[in-house]
Amino acid sequence: MIELKSVSKSFSSQPVLSDLSLQFEEAKTHVLLGSSGCGKSTLLRMIIGLTRPDEGEVHLETKPLSAYSLFERSQLFGYVIQKFSLFPHFTAFQNVELPARCAAWSPQKVKSRIDELSELVQLEPEMLEKYPFQLSGGQQQRVSLMRALILNPPYLLMDEPLSALDPLIRGDLQEDLLKIFRRLEKTVVFVTHDLREAVKLGHKIYLLNEGQIVQSGLLEDFQSRPASEFVSRFVQSQRSAAS
Amino acid sequence: MKCLDRVARAFDRLKGSLCFAALLISVFAASEDLYSQERLRVGSKTFTESYILGEILAQVIEREKSAWRVDRRLGMGGSGIVFEAVRTGHLDFYPEYTGTLAEALLQRPELKSIPELREALTELGMTISDPLGFNNTYALAMRRAHAEELGVRNISDLVNHPNLRVGVSYEFLDRSDGFYALTEAYSLAMSRVRGMEHSLAYDALDSGSIDLMDVYTTDAKLGALDLLLLEDDLEFFPRYDAVILANLESTERAPEAWELLKTLEGQFSESKMIELNAMVDIDRMTIEDAARVHFGESIEISGFSRPIFVQELWLRTKEHVFLVVISLIFSILIAVPLGFLAHHSKLLEQLILSTTGIFQTIPSLALLGFLIPILGIGVLPALVAMILYALLPIVRNTYLGVEQIPKSLRETAFVLGLEGRRRLFWIELPLASPSILAGIKTSAVISVGTATLAAFIGAGGYGDFILRGLAINDAWTILHGALPAALMALLVQGIFDFSERWALPKGLRLSLQKSV
Ligand SMILES: Nc1ncnc2c1ncn2[C@@H]1O[C@H](COP(=O)(O)OP(=O)(O)O)[C@@H](O)[C@H]1O
Numbered sequence: 081m082i083e084l085k086s087v088s089k090s091f092s093s094q095p096v097l098s099d100l101s102l103q104f105e106e107a108k109t110h111v112l113l114g115s116s117g118c119g120k121s122t123l124l125r126m127i128i129g130l131t132r133p134d135e136g137e138v139h140l141e142t143k144p145l146s147a148y149s150l151f152e153r154s155q156l157f158g159y160v161i162q163k164f165s166l167f168p169h170f171t172a173f174q175n176v177e178l179p180a181r182c183a184a185w186s187p188q189k190v191k192s193r194i195d196e197l198s199e200l201v202q203l204e205p206e207m208l209e210k211y212p213f214q215l216s217g218g219q220q221q222r223v224s225l226m227r228a229l230i231l232n233p234p235y236l237l238m239d240e241p242l243s244a245l246d247p248l249i250r251g252d253l254q255e256d257l258l259k260i261f262r263r264l265e266k267t268v269v270f271v272t273h274d275l276r277e278a279v280k281l282g283h284k285i286y287l288l289n290e291g292q293i294v295q296s297g298l299l300e301d302f303q304s305r306p307a308s309e310f311v312s313r314f315v316q317s318q319r320s321a322a323s
Numbered sequence: 324m325k326c327l328d329r330v331a332r333a334f335d336r337l338k339g340s341l342c343f344a345a346l347l348i349s350v351f352a353a354s355e356d357l358y359s360q361e362r363l364r365v366g367s368k369t370f371t372e373s374y375i376l377g378e379i380l381a382q383v384i385e386r387e388k389s390a391w392r393v394d395r396r397l398g399m400g401g402s403g404i405v406f407e408a409v410r411t412g413h414l415d416f417y418p419e420y421t422g423t424l425a426e427a428l429l430q431r432p433e434l435k436s437i438p439e440l441r442e443a444l445t446e447l448g449m450t451i452s453d454p455l456g457f458n459n460t461y462a463l464a465m466r467r468a469h470a471e472e473l474g475v476r477n478i479s480d481l482v483n484h485p486n487l488r489v490g491v492s493y494e495f496l497d498r499s500d501g502f503y504a505l506t507e508a509y510s511l512a513m514s515r516v517r518g519m520e521h522s523l524a525y526d527a528l529d530s531g532s533i534d535l536m537d538v539y540t541t542d543a544k545l546g547a548l549d550l551l552l553l554e555d556d557l558e559f560f561p562r563y564d565a566v567i568l569a570n571l572e573s574t575e576r577a578p579e580a581w582e583l584l585k586t587l588e589g590q591f592s593e594s595k596m597i598e599l600n601a602m603v604d605i606d607r608m609t610i611e612d613a614a615r616v617h618f619g620e621s622i623e624i625s626g627f628s629r630p631i632f633v634q635e636l637w638l639r640t641k642e643h644v645f646l647v648v649i650s651l652i653f654s655i656l657i658a659v660p661l662g663f664l665a666h667h668s669k670l671l672e673q674l675i676l677s678t679t680g681i682f683q684t685i686p687s688l689a690l691l692g693f694l695i696p697i698l699g700i701g702v703l704p705a706l707v708a709m710i711l712y713a714l715l716p717i718v719r720n721t722y723l724g725v726e727q728i729p730k731s732l733r734e735t736a737f738v739l740g741l742e743g744r745r746r747l748f749w750i751e752l753p754l755a756s757p758s759i760l761a762g763i764k765t766s767a768v769i770s771v772g773t774a775t776l777a778a779f780i781g782a783g784g785y786g787d788f789i790l791r792g793l794a795i796n797d798a799w800t801i802l803h804g805a806l807p808a809a810l811m812a813l814l815v816q817g818i819f820d821f822s823e824r825w826a827l828p829k830g831l832r833l834s835l836q837k838s839v
């Protein structure tokens with residue numbers, strides 16, 4: 081379980097997250113939703129240790145995040161970002177195997193794990209011999225996902241992984257991701273600014289605004305019992321944009 | 324991963340080269356020690372007369388078939404460098420002038436006589452012979468027609484012509500018996516004064532782009548060009564009697580050789596020296612041949628059909644390549660880690676980038692002069708100077724190469740748990756490699772150029788031809804150094820352009836090509 085204990089974060093005295101507390105249950109897909117610039121990435125980066133909270137703490141299981149070494153954290157988390165996360169001097173295969181090399185896996189073990197993963201994310205095996213710049217955006221994100229999953233970490237953090245893709249490919253990948261999440265039953269924290277994507281993928285949605293979670297639950301809750309004026313406006317605006 | 328293995332292998336290979344270079348240098352240093360017992364090192368400065376006299380010193384020893392082998396270090400840069408080399412025992416003999424010793428080197432202008440000078444030098448572990456017989460003092464020269472037109476005969480007459488364009492050698496500008504002191508003594512107010520390479524000033528004067536220059540009274544061109552030497556009516560210039568400067572220990576270690584050298588005392592007159600100088604400067608005789616003429620051999624002057632110095636060219640090429648390759652290897656080994664280190668803190672960044680930057684701003688002759696008391700003359704100080712000059716481009720490009728790694732990749736490395744050596748060798752080094760290689764290429768090309776300066780401290784290379792050619796104002800000799808140096812610079816450029824194919828990670832090279 082990931083737990084944020086009243087964390088605050090400001091950038092040059094501009095508060096981004098203020099006194100925010102949150103728990104992400106095991107084996108569920110949690111979607112962080114909010115307009116761009118509201119602090120979703122900051123929250124995710126805090127969980128993985130790229131950003132330190134000014135106040136408050138992040139706990140993993142029962143221990144604070146700082147109790148884990150960098151290596152231990154790399155085994156606990158898979159992390160996928162929007163784009164530019166693949167190393168250009170490595171082939172897709174080399175990118176995917178990187179965490180396994182650090183963990184000193186045998187080549188046979190790496191090979192069979194990568195075969196398994198390429199089937200899971202539906203990437204043709206011959207694509208693995210290509211360099212990132214030779215792959216399409218969708219293929220690159222499938223490779224990133226494989227790399228995030230290779231050590232089979234219990235937590236998967238994804239920061240708008242589909243936002244840079246064409247709508248058509250994005251739809252396909254949403255379907256594929258849903259299947260993968262169902263099959264793996266990992267604790268997923270998925271960031272998006274798209275309500276429909278959130279509804280499609282998430283067990284539970286968290287709406288972020290002005291440094292706080294304004295409401296969490298299912299879309300039905302947002303519609304029937306909006307916690308504030310902002311919630312209904314947000315839901316309304318995304319609806320009309322989509323139709 | 325193939326790519327990572329290659330980095331590791333390249334690293335291993337570098338380690339090999341490092342050992343190899345260290346070996347070469349220690350062999351070189353050892354061999355110098357080994358031979359110093361039976362070798363006499365004769366030097367000279369970088370103008371024709373000094374070359375000729377240096378060569379005569381060498382030949383007078385060699386002609387006697389004595390047990391001593393002569394190691395010629397002719398054409399070393401500036402009086403300060405050669406003097407320092409004799410003082411510190413890295414050179415045994417070279418021709419010098421009494422005026423230069425008193426005024427510029429000892430900075431005791433009150434020392435006028437030979438015994439006085441000898442006493443002062445003995446305190447420094449050196450001595451001088453008696454005068455060789457001619458006085459090569461400074462004089463100011465103008466085109467004769469121009470001087471007559473203005474009615475200038477004495478230096479005092481210049482008071483009325485402060486606007487004459489003056490081109491004087493750098494050394495003459497600043498010394499205590501030099502140009503500024505002279506203008507003070509004569510109350511001149513020359514307003515258009517600039518420093519020039521001495522051998523080029525003649526052409527400038529002859530073609531009318533300057534009006535007044537400093538000359539030596541034995542300059543070969545005095546006869547050929549129609550110049551007027553202005554009379555030194557206040558007797559400002561001290562005497563410049565040619566003598567042999569020697570390290571005292573050398574005269575004790577090789578008394579027979581010192582006796583041979585002393586047979587040259589009183590053998591020269593001004594007119595004889597002008598003649599010898601003219602044989603080289605005007606008749607295009609080689610320095611070796613001019614020296615032979617002194618010993619009574621008759622030499623046929625071959626005019627313009629001069630041979631290519633094939634053997635010497637090969638020797639100089641080997642020296643030049645050695646200097647460039649070894650200094651580059653060491654610069655890389657020092658500069659690349661420094662470039663990475665500069666990332667650790669703002670303080671280190673400032674410290675490293677500014678220190679390596681400072682080396683580039685030190686004039687090369689000043690740096691070489693500074694290194695002589697510590698490292699002597701020859702290959703070692705030349706390599707050190709070249710290494711210092713080559714640092715900045717590599718340090719800066721390494722630093723920038725790492726700096727330019729996108730934040731998303733940096734963070735991905737962190738999230739994947741890559742730390743220390745893994746992050747360095749798997750991520751940072753390959754991603755920065757195009758920039759690092761470009762820095763190394765810049766340094767290599769620069770090094771081909773700076774290696775020509777090694778000749779100033781007797782380390783050989785193409786600079787030897789260039790200095791000698793400049794001294795005797797002979798384009799043919801200069802070309803022997805300048806052309807191969809230029810070709811080598813192009814070749815080095817080409818080699819590096821080609822080496823990108825295998826030195827850069829394939830994916831990175833292809834994606835860079837694509838994004839262009
Ligand atoms: N490293 C940083 N330095 C300064 N400001 C930052 C930094 N990271 C994020 N911010 C600011 O914090 C706010 C939230 O950013 P972010 O978490 O990336 O939002 P989101 O992912 O929801 O679009 C933005 O206004 C952004 O400009």
Ligand SMILES: [Mg+2]
Nearest residue numbers: 120121239240
């Ligand atoms: Mg974001």
